[in-house]
Amino acid sequence: MAINTYLNFKGNTREAVEFYASVFGVEVPEIMTFGQAPQNPDHPLPEGMENGVMHARLDVAGGTLMFSDTFPNMPLTFGDNISLVLNLSNQDEVTMYYNRLKDGGNVQMELQETFWSKSYGIVKDKFGITWQVSLEA
Numbered sequence: 001m002a003i004n005t006y007l008n009f010k011g012n013t014r015e016a017v018e019f020y021a022s023v024f025g026v027e028v029p030e031i032m033t034f035g036q037a038p039q040n041p042d043h044p045l046p047e048g049m050e051n052g053v054m055h056a057r058l059d060v061a062g063g064t065l066m067f068s069d070t071f072p073n074m075p076l077t078f079g080d081n082i083s084l085v086l087n088l089s090n091q092d093e094v095t096m097y098y099n100r101l102k103d104g105g106n107v108q109m110e111l112q113e114t115f116w117s118k119s120y121g122i123v124k125d126k127f128g129i130t131w132q133v134s135l136e137a
Contacts, residue, residue, distance in 0.1 A: 003091075004064040004085040006132060008082050013053035013069045022059045031056040038115055041135075083122075083130035091135055094119045096119050098133045101125050 009016050014031060021028045025123035035050030052069040066085065070076045088094050098111050104126035111133070118137040 002064070002087050004066055004087065006066045006068070006083045007051075008068050008070050008076060008081040008083075009053075011052065011069055013056065013067050017053070017056045017058065017066070017067050020058055020060070020065060024058065026058055027062060029056050029058060031095050046073070060099040080128075083132055085134060087134050087136050089136050091119055094133055094135045096121060101131050101133065 016024045017031060018105065022024060034045055034052045034054045035049065037054055039045060040129070052071075054068060056067045058065045058067075058110055070081075086097055086099070086116055095111065098121050102123045103124075106124045107121070108124055108130070109120070109122040111119055114120045117134045117137065120133070122130065122132050124130045
C-alpha cells in the first residue's frame with residue numbers, strides 16, 4: 001500500500017511540474033495531456049483543454065507527487081488543491097477503504113472502472129480530506 005500526493009492546478013500544471021523537477025533535481029517526466037486520453041462523446045473535452053495536463057508524476061525522496069490541471073468550470077481553491085491517493089493491489093481492500101472513508105463524508109466519484117484502473121473512486125472524508133482510492137494495474 002502506498003499513499004501519494006496529488007496536486008491540482010488551474011492551467012499552469014506543466015510549469016509546476018517543471019519547477020518541482022528542478023527543485024528536487026529529478027528529470028521532467030512525460031506529461032499526459034487531456035487530448036491524448038480516450039475521448040468520451042457523452043463528456044466532451046472543454047475547448048482549449050487538449051494541451052491541459054491530465055497526469056504527470058515525479059518520484060521524490062521515496063514518495064510520489066502527481067499533478068493535473070482542472071477543467072475551466074471546476075472550482076479550485078488553493079489549499080484545497082491537494083488530495084491523497086491510496087494505491088492498492090487488492091480489490092477487497094479498495095472497496096473496504098473507500099467505504100470507510102465515505103462514512104460521514106461526500107462521494108465525489110463512485111468506485112468504477114476507468115481506462116487507468118479497474119476500480120477507482122474519489123471521496124472527501126468527514127474531515128474535508130479528499131482521497132482517491134485506486135486499484136493498481
